[in-house]
Amino acid sequence: MRRFLFYISNQCAMQLKLLIAFLLGFVIPQTVYSQTIEPGISEKLAHLRKQHISNLHYVLHFHITEFSKYIAAEEEIYFDYTASDQPLQIDFKASPHRIEKLLVNGKPLQVDHRNEHILILPGRLRKRNNALKIRFVSAGSSAKIDTNGLAYTLFVPAKAREVFPCFDQPDLKARISLKLSVPRGWTAVSNGAIIDSVNTLSGVTFNFGATQPISTYLFAFAAGKFSKYTERREDKTINFYYRETDRAKIDSSLKKCMDLNFRALNYLSDYLDMHYPFPKFDFVEIPRFSVSGMEHPGAVFYNGRTLFMDVASATEEFARANTIGHEVSHMWFGDDVTMRWFNDVWLKEVFANYLGNRFASSISPQKDLKKKAILSNFPAAFSVDRYPSSEPIDRALPNLNQAGLVYGSITYNKAPVAIHQLALLIGEDAFRHGLQDYVKTFKGSNADFSELMSVFQKHTKEDLKHFSDAWIDQPGRPVISYSMDTADGRIQKFSFTQQGEWNKDMTWPQRFEIMLAYDNGEFQTIPVHLSKRAQDVPEVIGMKCPKYILFNSSGEGYGIFPFDKNVLKHFDEIKVPEARAATVINLFERMLSIKADSEKIEKGYTINAEQLLRILLDLAATEPDKQILERELAYVQSIYWRYMDETGRTTLNTFVENSLRKALQQQVPGNRTAVLRSYMRIAESIPVLDTLY
Known part of the structure; x- marks a missing residue:
């Protein structure tokens, strides 16, 4: 037996070992050389690959047919790998039978696909090239x-790994060369510039030049029946690929969209004191694009709906410019x-x-x-x-594979509040200089929040570690209280205290305003x-005692603030919209x-659901601002359906319906639709339902 085994090849020996393990009832381990092979991309795997992979270049060729979701493709991956004695996991979230051929350094290799990864065992790779x-x-589905x-x-x-094998993590940037047969x-259009196009029997093949190193989530292509509009200004040429066919929308929007993209590039280059960082x-x-x-x-x-409009209102013009400014800003940030x-x-x-x-x-x-930002961000973050x-x-x-969890109200609503507070804390000039320093220091590479804070710390004396600990590293918000001592109609002492709503030891550095109101409309x-x-x-100190105090009157402060019932x-x-919204x-x-x-709010104004419902209904009858009115009515509906039991709703139903009907009659025409919607959503009595429907 030993003599026979001596002549068996290494590959056969391995197969025999696996067969023996199977016959003995063992499970083939999913850990090889201390690497766990698990679905998705674990942070541990990403760190390991970042340590050992460099000089990464993908060369891709996709063959797209008009009526099939399947895309035939060839790929070459070039890289250095300093851990050549360790296995390598390449991300590919697809069925193993989708892989038709694999060559590693010129030699064919049987595909070993486990838990969304192609596994290359040691002995096949070298440290360079x-x-x-x-x-x-x-x-x-991402194509x-x-x-x-x-x-x-x-x-x-x-999701690049759903379409082609790659190292699908943001800190492994790569040059990407693309051929697209359509x-x-x-x-066709992609990140790189078109070098040439070649007619074939079935269509045309576009050859794109290699990109600068970019993350795989930023690689993209689009192909189809596009029209193209081109403009050149000074040293920049921009191509706009579009599919819109409505002549009125094209005439109204085509040149406007081109102008906004040029102006956004110039504005951000100037603000950040840094040229646009990519070659083109x-x-x-994209019609019906999901974002x-x-x-x-x-x-x-x-x-498409973001760009093309036949007649754009001022609000729509702002939204379009905002979206374009947002995406162009990402050229530097992201x-x-x-x-x-x-x-x-x-x-x-x-x-x-x-x-x-x-x-x-x-x-x-x-x-x-500012009012719109308050109404958009604070209720969502607080929720x-x-x-x-x-x-x-x-x-x-x-x-x-859990990245979807980070997209939510904390990311999109609390984070803007935090960064706005950072700008308030260190000042507008220091904030801008910090951003300029940051994009220059980490140009073409990767950075995390702590590295951003290290850059900002050079431009301010504020304690940014305290800021990071409270705003970024911990959840929650402060509960803020105040005390005021007076004598002879004057303020002798005024102070604030704060503690975390759930973590009592927490404090938040932030800036906000208070407004002291006096007779004759003086503030x-x-x-x-x-x-x-x-x-x-x-x-x-020394100021006259006010008629009432409006806390967080700028609306920029984050947390639960005191409330003066005299308000x-x-x-x-209160004519300032952000003050009314924040209140x-x-x-x-x-x-x-x-x-x-x-016990969380020990002092100050206390209010229960029914009391607040009555207050909001009273405010809704005369609120002049449509967006604030919509927020008041949203709270009315929330209190009525979520924070009152059936007995409470039965007791108050007639009062609520009558109050909304009164508001419908008293409000200005432009605000009545919002009141009517709430009226329809709350109405329960038969007479009101008969009237409405």
């Missing part, structure tokens, strides 16, 4: 092909400087939001922009952050910089906080 060649058929002559990709957050009559800039209209836009460098995709791991996806989004808003405001100034189960902005992400606005657990406000008697005196939101959050835990 590895070359893998793979022939496969792609059928991933869309419809029957109207359109194919396009969307790989965010980690039906005759189609054109094109943009593409407003996607920031592929060199080929930005936009939803594309050139990319997060190391997707737990920091909020970072690129929040800066794109910030800069997109700045750009849009420079193009199409909007009144009440999650009011609970002890809330997650921090910088949350753990052990595997990229004194006082800025507050709260950073400690207890803090005096010396600016108000309700004079609410119509309404704060009332609702105080009601919920007291309902959840009566």
Whole structure:
């Protein structure tokens, strides 16, 4: 037996060992050389690959047919691998039978596909100049092909691996070269520039030049029956690929969209003191795109409805400019400087939001922009952050197959508030210089939030570690209280205290304002910089005692603020929209906080659900601002259906219906639709239902 085994090849020996293990009832382990082979892309695997893989280059050729979701493809992957004595996992979320051929450094290899990875065992790779060649058929849902002559990709957050084998993690940037064979009559666009196109028997093949190193989630192509509009200004040429056919929309929007993209590039280059970081800039209209836009460098995709309008209102003009500014901002934040791991996806989004808003405001100034941000961000962030189960902005992400969890209200609504507070804390100039320093320091590479803070710390004396600990690394919000001592009609002492709603030891550094109201409509606005657990406000000492105090009157502060009940008697005196919006939101959050835990707010105005319902219905009858009215009515519906039991609703139903009918009669015509919608959603009595329906 030993003599016989001596002549068996190494491969046969391995097969025999596996057979013996199977016959003995053992399970083949999923761990090889301490690497766990698991679905998705674990953070541990990503760190290991980042340590050992470099000089990465993908060469791809996709063959797209007009009526099939299956895409035949060939791929070459070139890279260095310093752990050649270790196995290598290549991400490919597809059935193993989709892989038709695999060559590793010129030698054929039987495909070993486990848990969404192609496994290359030691002995096949070398430390430098590895070359893998793979022939496969792609059928991933992240490559869309419809029957109207359109194919396009969307790989965010980690879906490139559904379409081609790759290392699908943001910190393994690669050059990507692409060939795209498409039906005759189609054109194509991708991140790289078109080098040439070659007619074939079945269609045409487009050859694209290699990109700069980019993350796989940013690689994209679109192909189909596009029209193309080109403009050149100074040293920049931009191509706009579009499918819109409505002549009125084209005449109204085509040149406007081109102009906005040129202006966004110039605005952001100037603001960041850094030229556009990629060789080309094109943009593409994708009808029925699942998002407003996607920031592929060199080929930005936009939803058709975002770009094309026949007659655009001022609000729609602002929204279009905002979306374009957002996506163009990503060229610096996200594309050139990319997060190391997707737990920091909020970072690129929040800066794109910030800069997109700045750009849009420079193009199409909007009144009440701050009010709109308050109504958009704070209720959504509080809807999650009011609970002890809330997650921090910088949350753990052990595997990229869970990346969808980081897209939510904390990322999209709390994070903008946090970064706005950062700008308030360090000042506008320091904030801008910090951003400029950041994009230059990490140009073409990856960075995380701690590295951003290290850059910002050079430009301020504020304690940014305290800021990071409170705003980014921990969930929750502060509960803020105040005390005021007076004598002879003057303020002798005024102070704030704060503690975490759930973590009592937490404090949040932030800036906000308070407004002291006096007779004859006079207001004194006082800025507050709260950073400690207890803090005096010396600016108000000696001032006359106010008629009432409006806390967080700028709407920029985050948390549960004190409430002066005298505000309700004079609410119509408050003309600043963001002050009214913040007051309404704060009332609702105080009601919920007291309902959840009566000990959390020990002093100050207390309010229950029925009391707040009556207040909101009273305000809704005369609220002049449509967006604030919609927020008041949303709270009315929420209280009525979620925070009152059936007995309470039965008792109050007639009063609520009558109040909404009164508001419907008293409100200005432009606001009545919002009231009517709430009336229809709350109506329960037979007479009212008969009237409505």
